[in-house]
Amino acid sequence: MRRWMRPAALVLALLAGAGTTGFTADPVPPAGSAPPPAPPLDPDLAAQVDELARAALTNGVTGAVVGVSDPDRGSYLQAYGTADAAGTPMTTDVHYRIASVTKTFTAQAVLRLADQGKLSLDDPLEKYVPDIPHGDEITVHHLLGMRGGVYDFVADEEFMAQYVADPLLPGWTPYDVLEIIRAHADEATPPGQATVYSNSEYVLLGLVIEQVTGRSAQQYTTSVIEDLGLPETSYPATAALPEPFTHGYMNTDSQLAPTDPAAEEPRDVTLSNPVVPFTAGAVISTVPDMTHYAEQLATGTGLAPETARLRQEWTPLTSTGIRVQYGLGVLQLGDWVGHNGSIFGYSDMVSHLPEEEASVVVMVNAADGEAVPADDLWAGIVRLLYPDSLPTW
Template identity: 85%
Template sequence: MRRWMRPAALALALLAGAGTTGFTATPAPPAAAADPPAAALDPGLAAQVDELARAALTDGVTGAVVGISDPVRGSYLRAYGTADTAGTPMTPDVHYRIASVTKTFTAQAVLRLVDQGRLSLDDRLAEYVPDVPHGDEITVAHLLGMRGGVYDFVADEEFLARYAADPLLPGWSPYDVLEIIRAHADEATPPGRATVYSNSEYVLLGLVLERVTGRSAQQVTTSVIEELGLPETSYPTTAALPEPFARGYVNTDSELAPTPPGAEPRDVTLSSPEVPYTAGAVVSTVPDMVRYAEQLATGAGLAPETARLRQEWTPLTSTGVRVQYGLGVLRLGDWVGHNGSIFGYSDVVTHLPDQEASVVVMVNAADGEAVPADDLWAGVVRLLYPDSLPTW
């Protein structure tokens, strides 16, 4: 079974052809500096993007948004379909849950602390969170790079059943994740041996942030978002989404929460941010993510050496399209960014450094296992940048 907020599905899609924290480091340049160029995408290419996006409106997806920024080809921002099953038109400025793209903000917060000397990449997890299997060997760098060997809590069958039944999960906290990790101690592996995607490692980083700063992970992440100048991006404290927002649905072909025959897709717009926590709680819009994609890929807000370390890649796949992981950032072929899937929403946020181009897509149906946005992203990228997805 594929896992909640896991990017591995991207490789499959590509193979198929488809408050303050006390930070004082130099702030990132304001978002306005990274606004898309004024030129528009060629009408012929735009029509082909439209065709790809409309084809993605299936299996419970009622709407999608595509954002492209390219200094040569031009910019493109368009919404498709509807924001809900009632027929409300989708608009480009809708808020949605960015799922695992949240991990990039968590990593940014951790790396800012490293730049300030308040945390070291070599610090052991046990200094901050006790009783985690191999915690005296796992470093902060291991956690950032998905190399900690920590059991992924979303693989726990009891958790999956509870979450599928009620994404609000009243009373849930990150400490429930710790209990799951400890209960699966025999499934942990020593750190540093392989790069294996685990949402647990980013929950643990959230607890590290709280321990080091004395503030909530939500407050720390909010400070990072504000420093990057992303006005429509937020770490919510409730299950509600800011207006305007797209309603989110479970994809009708989901194996985790199947839709009964003849029924409309299940509405899962409301879900607790405490469940994904620093592995997936952040909310944004496609225009904000288009600006952020370049910031993420160029190391905005980080010391140059830290930004370089962030993009020391290790492989997540061994065949097909090259998929690698850095410190809270994915490399998808030649693209730098991240993707995500959570109940109701799926997205891909990427930047192609050698062409200074960004491509962001979102769709409003997912179950946290499948990543429906991957197929749309791969189609757009293959159309516009056919040589940007090298294989192993």
């Protein structure tokens, strides 16, 4: 299971047009209208969070950042370890690749276009991207909910071998993804039968955005991010990260790309081509921005009320263990609403607990797109602070 590739599984979605045509969402409230900051987290709880975070600095993870925002229990923002193998202290404002949390912005973009009447969620994929297996049956709605049955291109062994060898993959385009999908036509399934995570479906949504808007997916997604008021969040056009940033490393227990036993430090994979994950995983942010965004995501900020409701019509991703479900570009893990991700060098979880109006965000600086090291740290913090919030099936 690859995640940015792939969403969290700690045991490890309609209406045509989705809203009134021409609807214009209420603007995001200005920063000055925000409620007063929460008090600090209880020192004893903070010390336990610290212990959990420091214990997570293993298997190539040199540093982590944790953000907690709770109007009752208090707020907490703390960095741990180092931002690189050279020993530079980790800070809370570092930029990192948010991996599959990008999908939440892609879904926001598509749903906004639906609210504006520029596309319908019932539109067939074939209208925008031709020659995809079952493309005349797959709808935009199916793609948003991971119910399109499209082959996940990251499962292609030849692609993955090339990506592991060189994460910069010069010359790669989203159309290379289409060729992989078409080459695996016999592994596609008819849409609407099951909820199965596929990065390909969110690459296809990026191409839908481009066809509908006449702009690049990078440009349009940037406008969505700006409208949400997230100043440290960006969709990069190059392999570079904004300053300050944490280096990203391949986790040393990776099954996908085993670490050379002779290596003195984990493999640095900070630089990677954002066109490879595209609208399935290219966005960069910080923990403070994502802590603010977690509530926006869970409450449907920027969408018509009916669209926000539709976005959280869940379908199961698992059938045992902790309840994991998918909506339209958003994950429900237990009672938490958000998303997680893993890409070369970075793993994170962005989550909001509506009943408590609380958000917990975690970032660690080692991953391989397969393992999601942030999940275990996030789960430990959530079980400490909100022990009843992870119900099982």
